Amino acid sequence: MEIGIVGATGYGGVELFRLLNGHPEVKTIKLYSSTQSGEFFQEIYSHVNNEEYVLQELAPEQMKEQLDIIFLATPAGVSSELTPQLTGGKGKVIDLSGDLRLKDREAYTNWYKNEAATEEIIEQSVYGLPEWNKEEIQSAEIIANPGCYPTATLIGLGPVLNKQLADPSRIIIDAKSGVSGAGKKASPVTHFANTQENFRIYKVNQHQHIPEIEQQLLRWDADAEPVTFSTHLVPMTRGIMSTIYVDLKASHSLDELVDLYQQTYQDEPFVRVRKAGEFPCTRDVYASNYCDIGLALDERTGRLTIVAVIDNLMKGAASQAVQNMNLVLGLNETTGLTHISLYP
Ligand SMILES: NC(=O)C1=CN([C@@H]2O[C@H](COP(=O)(O)OP(=O)(O)OC[C@H]3O[C@@H](n4cnc5c(N)ncnc54)[C@H](OP(=O)(O)O)[C@@H]3O)[C@@H](O)[C@H]2O)C=CC1
Numbered sequence: 001m002e003i004g005i006v007g008a009t010g011y012g013g014v015e016l017f018r019l020l021n022g023h024p025e026v027k028t029i030k031l032y033s034s035t036q037s038g039e040f041f042q043e044i045y046s047h048v049n050n051e052e053y054v055l056q057e058l059a060p061e062q063m064k065e066q067l068d069i070i071f072l073a074t075p076a077g078v079s080s081e082l083t084p085q086l087t088g089g090k091g092k093v094i095d096l097s098g099d100l101r102l103k104d105r106e107a108y109t110n111w112y113k114n115e116a117a118t119e120e121i122i123e124q125s126v127y128g129l130p131e132w133n134k135e136e137i138q139s140a141e142i143i144a145n146p147g148c149y150p151t152a153t154l155i156g157l158g159p160v161l162n163k164q165l166a167d168p169s170r171i172i173i174d175a176k177s178g179v180s181g182a183g184k185k186a187s188p189v190t191h192f193a194n195t196q197e198n199f200r201i202y203k204v205n206q207h208q209h210i211p212e213i214e215q216q217l218l219r220w221d222a223d224a225e226p227v228t229f230s231t232h233l234v235p236m237t238r239g240i241m242s243t244i245y246v247d248l249k250a251s252h253s254l255d256e257l258v259d260l261y262q263q264t265y266q267d268e269p270f271v272r273v274r275k276a277g278e279f280p281c282t283r284d285v286y287a288s289n290y291c292d293i294g295l296a297l298d299e300r301t302g303r304l305t306i307v308a309v310i311d312n313l314m315k316g317a318a319s320q321a322v323q324n325m326n327l328v329l330g331l332n333e334t335t336g337l338t339h340i341s342l343y344p
């Protein structure tokens with residue numbers, strides 16, 4: 001397979017490079033940059049230490065005929081412009097940004113403050129959450145890779161929402177992310193001096209992942225209502241923990257709920273549900289494609305606490321994109337992704 005990575009110089013791009021470099025079905029990797037074409041990739045990332053890789057200028061006409069898969073690891077607002085130029089040839093597009101995820105184009109403009117992709121592109125795009133949408137992904141031409149927070153949150157909420165066991169008007173999601181979630185470019189907020197020994201909430205009730213989460217909840221439960229979603233920056237490099245609170249409509253035991261989660265995900269190679277009373281931490285999934293889940297039931301309030309952890313750059317971005325690539329190419333979903341988490 002010949003693969004292209006647009007935005008290879010960014011965090012999502014270099015993580016894709018790492019995974020594709022060890023993928024048994026990938027023969028050629030081409031790296032594209034809008035600002036640094038002609039440079040050796042190893043000049044930007046010394047750990048690559050390989051002179052073979054030189055950043056190239058984007059050439060959409062050539063790329064769409066030559067490449068089997070084109071990953072877009074570019075900021076929001078870029079993929080909506082690039083995707084029409086890259087589709088219609090041999091290559092399939094997998095976009096890591098939020099540009100192609102929302103079916104409601106007006107909602108996209110409101111939340112992302114960018115112009116939405118064309119209706120035709122949005123219609124063609126398939127939301128790439130493999131645990132819930134495998135068949136559609138397998139026949140997609142364009143895949144909208146889910147956001148990092150939505151990945152953890154939706155895998156956590158899916159089993160109870162899909163069975164309509166939770167009150168869909170009272171969902172609260174309290175999520176935390178490591179700093180690499182903000183990308184490569186440093187800002188005053190992500191500056192070391194402002195993140196280490198610090199903990200902050202941000203984008204309160206304004207996060208661009210809110211409509212993405214709500215869109216999927218509505219697919220599971222037509223009565224789903226707006227959610228409360230808070231995001232926090234944690235002084236660590238990788239990892240997301242989404243702690244979700246739902247009110248159960250009827251009484252269930254914790255064992256029944258753990259059983260429901262285990263059964264729902266029994267054929268999903270990358271979701272691991274803990275035994276009752278056990279909880280995952282972000283280290284458990286560090287540098288892996290796993291999403292680990294733990295549950296707690298408060299019998300006094302009838303409230304279920306769902307804890308879901310992922311690595312934001314992996315299951316939240318690059319490795320989920322490779323999982324989607326495997327599906328769309330008809331490969332085993334786990335190809336090139338079977339390594340366990342990095343520890344310590
Ligand atoms: N970081 C994360 O944990 C996650 C990120 N995402 C999303 O994935 C995408 C990539 O994220 P991330 O890698 O962190 O971002 P980075 O900011 O680290 O990298 C983005 C790259 O995009 C390239 N780029 C910027 N502007 C343009 C342009 N106009 N045309 C083409 N390329 C451009 C840049 O490379 P160059 O200058 O070389 O072209 C840059 O290195 C974003 O949309 C992000 O929101 C999704 C889930 C998780």
Ligand SMILES: CC(=O)N[C@@H](CCC(=O)OP(=O)(O)O)C(=O)O
Pocket residue numbers: 076096097098146147148177178179180181182208209231233
């Ligand atoms: C820590 C941090 O800043 N995280 C980013 C995640 C951005 C992202 O993944 O954006 P899209 O999914 O919309 O492309 C944020 O909260 O905005």
